[in-house]
Amino acid sequence: xxxxxxxxxxxxxxxxxxxxxxxxxxxxxxxxxxxxxxxxxxxxxxxxxxxxxxxxxxxxxxxxxxxxxxxxxxxxxxxxxxxxxxxxxxxxxxxxxxxxxxxxxxxxxxxxxxxxxxxxxxxxxxxxxxxxxxxxxxxxxxxxxxxxxxxxxxxxxxxxxxxxxxxxxxxxxxxxxxxxxxxxxxxxxxxxxxxxxxxxxxxxxxxxxxxxxxxxxx
Amino acid sequence: xxxxxxxxxxxxxxxxxxxxxxxxxxxxxxxxxxxxxxxxxxxxxxxxxxxxxxxxxxxxxxxxxxxxxxxxxxxxxxxxxxxxxxxxxxxxxxxxxxxxxxxxxxxxxxxxxxxxxxxxxxxxxxxxxxxxxxxxxxxxxxxxxxxxxxxxxxxxxxxxxxxxxxxxxxxxxxxxxxxxxxxxxxxxxxxxxxxxxxxxxxxxxxxxxxxxxxxxxxxxxxxxxxxxxxxxxxxxxxxxxxxxxxxxxx
Ligand SMILES: Nc1ncnc2c1ncn2[C@@H]1O[C@H](COP(=O)(O)OP(=O)(O)OP(=O)(O)O)[C@@H](O)[C@H]1O
Ligand SMILES: [Mg+2]
Numbered sequence: 001x002x003x004x005x006x007x008x009x010x011x012x013x014x015x016x017x018x019x020x021x022x023x024x025x026x027x028x029x030x031x032x033x034x035x036x037x038x039x040x041x042x043x044x045x046x047x048x049x050x051x052x053x054x055x056x057x058x059x060x061x062x063x064x065x066x067x068x069x070x071x072x073x074x075x076x077x078x079x080x081x082x083x084x085x086x087x088x089x090x091x092x093x094x095x096x097x098x099x100x101x102x103x104x105x106x107x108x109x110x111x112x113x114x115x116x117x118x119x120x121x122x123x124x125x126x127x128x129x130x131x132x133x134x135x136x137x138x139x140x141x142x143x144x145x146x147x148x149x150x151x152x153x154x155x156x157x158x159x160x161x162x163x164x165x166x167x168x169x170x171x172x173x174x175x176x177x178x179x180x181x182x183x184x185x186x187x188x189x190x191x192x193x194x195x196x197x198x199x200x201x202x203x204x205x206x207x208x209x210x211x212x213x214x215x216x217x218x
Numbered sequence: 219x220x221x222x223x224x225x226x227x228x229x230x231x232x233x234x235x236x237x238x239x240x241x242x243x244x245x246x247x248x249x250x251x252x253x254x255x256x257x258x259x260x261x262x263x264x265x266x267x268x269x270x271x272x273x274x275x276x277x278x279x280x281x282x283x284x285x286x287x288x289x290x291x292x293x294x295x296x297x298x299x300x301x302x303x304x305x306x307x308x309x310x311x312x313x314x315x316x317x318x319x320x321x322x323x324x325x326x327x328x329x330x331x332x333x334x335x336x337x338x339x340x341x342x343x344x345x346x347x348x349x350x351x352x353x354x355x356x357x358x359x360x361x362x363x364x365x366x367x368x369x370x371x372x373x374x375x376x377x378x379x380x381x382x383x384x385x386x387x388x389x390x391x392x393x394x395x396x397x398x399x400x401x402x403x404x405x406x407x408x409x410x411x412x413x414x415x416x417x418x419x420x421x422x423x424x425x426x427x428x429x430x431x432x433x434x435x436x437x438x439x440x441x442x443x444x445x446x447x448x449x450x451x452x453x454x455x456x457x458x459x460x461x462x463x464x465x466x467x468x
Contacts, residue, residue, distance in 0.1 A: 119270055120314035124328035124380065125303040134327070138318045217317045218362035 001183045007191055013173035014195055020091055020159045020169060025152065027095035032102025036110070039103065057100035063161045066093040070165045090162040094155070101151055109144035110136060142214045149207040156200050170195060219282050221246055221384045221415050222306075227266055227276035229259075236262045237273075238439040244384060247413040251426035251447075254436035255462060260419045263436070264388050267417070268308045269299060280305040281383060304333065307377030311389045313369040315361040315376070321348070322357040325376045333380065340379065347375045351405050367398030371405055384415040391422060423466045427451050435459050 038050040057065070070089035073079040081088070113136055121131040160171035174192040177183050184191075222244040229237040236259045244250055252260050265271040267278065269285075275293050278286040285302050286295050296302065315324050325344040329335050348354055351371045361369055370390055377385055390406065391399040403425050409416065410429045420426055426433055427447045434444040435458075443456050454460055 114312075114314070116310060116312055116314035117316065120310065120316070122270065123268055123303065123306075123308045124376070125300055125332040126328065127300075130331065134331075135316055142318070217360045 001177065001180065003184055003187070006177055006184050006188055009177060010170055010173055010188070010192055010195060013168060013170040014199075016087070016167070016169040017159045017171075017195075018199075020087075020094060020162060020167075021155060023091045024094040024098055024155060027091070028098035028102055029148075031095060031099035032106055035099050035103035036106045039107070054100045054103060057097050058104075062093070062097050062158060063164045065097055066090055066161060066164055069093045069096075086165055086167040089165065090167045094158070098151065098155060102148070105144050105147045105151070106140060108147070109140040112143060113139055145207070145211050145214065149204070149211075152203055152207065153200050156203060157196060160196075219246075220244065220279070221248075221281060222267065222417070223277075223279040223282075224267055225277045227263065227278075228274045229262055229266055229271060230274055236439050237266065240276075240436075240439070240441055242267075242417075242434070242441075244415060244417060246383075246415055248415055248431050249410050249429055250417045250432045250434060251430040252417065252419045252434045252436060253421070253423065253426060253462075254434075254442075258436045259439045260436055261388055264308070264386050264417070264419055268306055268386055269303065270308075300332075304380065305383045307380055307382035307385045309370070309374050309377055309385065309387045309390050311392050313361070313366075313373045313393070315369055315373055317361050319360075320357070321353065321359050321361070321364070321372050324361070324372060325379045328376075329379050329381075344375065344379050347378055348372075350408075351375055352401075365398060366394045367401045370394065370402045374402075374405060374409075378409075384417065385409070387416065387418040387420070389419055389421065391420070421466075423451070423463070435462065437462070 035050060035054070038046050039054070041047050041050075066089065069092055070086065073081070117135055117139070118131060121135050126134065159169060162169050163172035163175060166172060170192055174188045178185055178188045220243045222242065224243075225241045227237050227240045228235070240259075240263055242250070242263075252263070254260055262271060266273050266276070272295065273286060273293055275288060275291075276286065277284070277288060280302055283302070284296060285299075286293055288294070316327075319327060322341070322344060325348070326337075326340045329340040329344075330337055345354070345357060348357055351374065353368060353371055353375065356364065356368060356372070361372070364372065370393075374385075374390075387406065391402050394402065399422070403422065406416070406418065406425075407429055418426070418430075430447050432444060433447050433450045435442045435450060435456075437458055443450060443454060443459050450459065451463065454463070
């Protein structure tokens with residue numbers, strides 16, 4: 001296998017890496033907010049469930065969570081999913097895991113907002129939903145952006161964990177290429193590393209731009 | 219008709235009884251100052267009147283409409299609090315402007331999205347008010363770009379843009395440097411001249427003396443004395459009031 005073919009195959013597999021990354025963010029960023037609300041719910045059992053969920057997500061390895069979500073439905077409940085379950089299982093695991101982290105980040109952001117903001121909104125007659133959407137949420141987004149950026153960058157690297165169940169993405173592909181006969185061998189991983197690095201540089205750049213855009217106020 | 223009629227307010231935080239049977243009525247165009255030592259319950263009283271705290275017992279009416287009433291010994295608040303909130307405005311010590319909104323949006327957002335008034339009308343009124351308060355060139359600035367005195371004036375405009383019947387101030391100048399206090403007091407004085415109904419908690423005795431129709435001295439959760447500024451500041455018969463005022467004599 002030539003160097004070019006190897007790079008080409010990694011690039012092709014990177015599409016899946018990117019999809020896992022994008023779907024995870026699309027799912028986990030909003031789900032984290034829902035998790036936060038569940039944790040703050042007045043309904044005690046829901047609060048307990050959420051606490052347990054968050055602590056399990058944070059207290060166990062992500063790779064294990066991926067395997068549980070992938071294997072348990074078929075092994076224990078004998079459910080078979082149509083289509084590319086390997087891929088979806090990874091995305092589901094990532095969304096569920098990252099939502100727990102985002103929920104905690106949002107909590108920190110929301111709780112850091114001065115009580116006076118709520119009081120001013122209340123006196124002006126804003127409803128609860130209006131207050132959250134118009135007053136609290138935008139300030140929370142700004143305050144949590146650095147922490148969210150950290151998670152997003154970690155996510156790029158975490159996508160490689162999908163290889164634990166053989167989901168085809170760039171890292172799985174790199175492993176396959178590296179052990180195949182007459183391949184560029186270890187060089188493959190080096191190139192994969194460059195892909196991750198460049199992608200993360202782009203992510204960091206985009207997040208910086210967003211941070212800058214929100215710098216119009218302190 | 220009274221603009222504000224609040225009677226027999228009691229409020230405790232745990233074992234700490236902060237308001238012990240306080241009553242106050244305010245009529246149209248009146249300017250009432252509330253003075254008293256730290257911890258006497260002035261803010262708590264204002265927060266009860268502006269629905270930021272629920273009273274333990276007492277009655278509250280705005281424009282003769284019942285807001286809180288006693289039924290079988292229990293306090294009951296009306297369901298339609300949104301309408302009630304339209305009757306009053308509150309100016310905070312720390313401004314509490316919305317940092318992510320421009321000055322103009324701070325002022326116009328609630329009239330447009332809470333009161334559902336026409337955008338253009340609200341905008342025109344807001345610009346006029348900002349102009350009158352010497353903030354004509356700040357409409358597009360953000361709160362972080364303003365001085366403390368400017369922020370407080372914006373927050374006064376924000377309250378005024380709701381067209382309230384009565385405006386409450388909780389130590390509007392206490393967070394300001396002395397040289398910025400004057401510009402805010404001047405604006406409040408302007409409002410008094412326009413017959414705005416106001417209740418002002420303040421430590422600025424000379425100011426209270428100058429603009430109030432009535433001064434209330436609170437201590438330990440009760441109203442110790444009330445009367446005209448002359449009665450209180452110049453001819454008080456109460457030892458407690460005299461003691462308190464002495465700390466402000468220079
Ligand atoms: N949310 C609260 N929880 C518990 N105690 C409170 C709360 N708010 C006020 N208090 C207590 O109530 C008492 C009266 O406080 P309040 O803020 O009304 O006084 P104040 O007259 O406004 O004083 P200052 O001049 O310092 O502003 C104080 O003892 C205060 O500690
Ligand atoms: Mg106070």
